[in-house]
Amino acid sequence: MxxxxxxxxxxxxxxxxxxxxxxxxxxxxxxxxxxxxxxxxxxxxxxxxxxxxxxxxxxxxxxxxxxxxxxxxxxxxxxxxxxxxxxxxxxxxxVQTIFQDPYSSLNPRMSAGAIVGEALTIHRIASGAEKTRRVAEIFEKVGLRADQMGRFPHEFSGGQRQRLSIARALIVExxxxxxxxxxxxxxxxxxxxxxxxxxxxxxxxxxxxxxxxxxxxxxxxxxxxxxxxxxxxxxxxxxxxxxxxxxxxxxxxxxxxxxxxxxxxxxxxxxxxxxxxxxxxxxxxxxxxxxxxxxxxxxxxxxxxxxxxxxxxxxxxxxxxxxxxxxx
CATH class of the missing domain: 3.40.50.300 (P-loop containing nucleotide triphosphate hydrolases)
Incomplete structure (x- = not known):
């Protein structure tokens, strides 16, 4: 090493x-x-x-x-x-992971914004307005729109769901x-x-x-x-x-x-x-x-x-x- x-x-x-x-x-x-x-x-x-x-x-x-x-x-x-x-x-x-199946790895009961922002809460990185801002920023970075944060996984295509998975992995940098x-x-x-x-x-x-x-x-x-x-x-x-x-x-x-x-x-x-x-x-x-x-x-x-x-x-x-x- x-x-x-x-x-x-x-x-x-x-x-x-x-x-x-x-x-x-x-x-x-x-x-x-x-x-x-x-x-x-x-x-x-x-x-x-x-x-x-x-x-x-x-x-x-x-x-x-x-x-x-x-x-x-x-x-x-x-x-x-x-x-x-x-x-x-x-x-x-x-270290974060991106799984093979972008649908089974996303909680169907959570909104896209909540899924991506969950790690910010777990690691105590951000909350409130700052958390919302960071999630919106990473959405734009992976090719999604901030106004899609309230949607649920089944409302996205397969490619969009994998972009959600990528956003979730990258949100904690x-x-x-x-x-x-x-x-x-x-x-x-x-x-x-x-x-x-x-x-x-x-x-x-x-x-x-x-x-x-x-x-x-x-x-x-x-x-x-x-x-x-x-x-x-x-x-x-x-x-x-x-x-x-x-x-x-x-x-x-x-x-x-x-x-x-x-x-x-x-x-x-x-x-x-x-x-x-x-x-x-x-x-x-x-x-x-x-x-x-x-x-x-x-x-x-x-x-x-x-x-x-x-x-x-x-x-x-x-x-x-x-x-x-x-x-x-």
């Missing part, structure tokens, strides 16, 4: 006890298995992977919606991993935003406007952001650095340019090969089709967790779990095999 780092996650782990059933094996599900990364001031780290890889669990652990099984979460140098809910309350002013699939529930036609809003507000307010998504195209657009997760572990992390231009892990290459290319004249990546399903996190395979689907797997991959090791320039990869140069 370097000076000025907003968030530093170290060897973060989370396991759940799972009961058995007719079609389900009992045991311990390791949702997050030793994840480490840093986020600097004004930086966006994109966290990507298939559904069930543990990326949303990482976001919930940072927000303390789940309690970590092990590891450390340093928020501005303070390890919040073991903090109680009461001790965590003042820290929530520094946090340093870090955890955005968990913030546009995946929205129509494609309005996704771009919400993404561009987040980018603009990040620059204006100097925000840091953990952007969780399964959409590689969106992550490429918003992120400065990218971390790729597979079965609870980060298998590759590096700058956006390196991840999208010269990926070193076969799983990253497979994800990128599936991204549609809009320009018919552009050179396309060779399509990599992964065989089989993602293994169960209750009973992961020995060695590298990706070895059952990897077209480059060798004997060592079936025996030894690779460490996430630096390859230069801040890039790290967890793979025993040296990949040939990527074709962009």
């Amino acid at each position: 370097t000076a000025g780092t907003i968030l530093s996650v170290r060897d973060l782990r989370k396991s759940f006890d799972v009961g058995g059933g007719l079609l389900r094996k009992s045991g311990t599900l390791q949702a997050v298995g030793g994840v480490s990364f840093d986020i600097g001031p004004g930086e966006t780290l994109g966290l990507v992977g298939e559904s069930g890889c543990g990326k949303s669990t990482v976001g919930k652990l940072i927000m303390k919606l789940h309690h970590p099984s092990d590891g450390a979460i340093f928020l501005r140098g303070v390890n919040i991993a073991g903090l109680s809910r009461r001790a965590m309350t003042p820290m929530w002013r520094k 946090p340093e870090l935003i955890v955005a968990d699939e913030p546009v995946s529930a929205l129509d494609v036609s309005i996704q771009a406007s919400v993404i561009n809003l987040l980018i603009r507000l990040q620059k204006e307010m100097g925000l840091s952001m953990l952007f969780i998504s399964h959409d590689m195209s969106v992550v490429e657009h918003v992120s400065h650095r990218v971390a790729v997760m597979y079965l609870g572990r980060i298998v590759e992390i590096g700058s956006r340019r390196r991840i999208f231009g010269d990926p070193q892990h076969p799983y990253t290459r497979a994800l990128l090969s599936a991204v549609p290319v809009a320009d018919p004249a552009a050179r396309r990546r060779e399509r990599i089709v992964l065989k089989g399903d993602v293994p169960s996190p209750i009973d992961p395979p020995p060695g590298c967790h990706f070895q059952t689907r990897c077209p480059f797997a060798q004997d060592i991959c079936r025996k030894v779990l690779p460490d996430l090791l630096p390859t230069g320039g801040g890039h790290k990869v967890a793979c025993h095999v040296r990949m040939p140069d990527a074709v962009a």
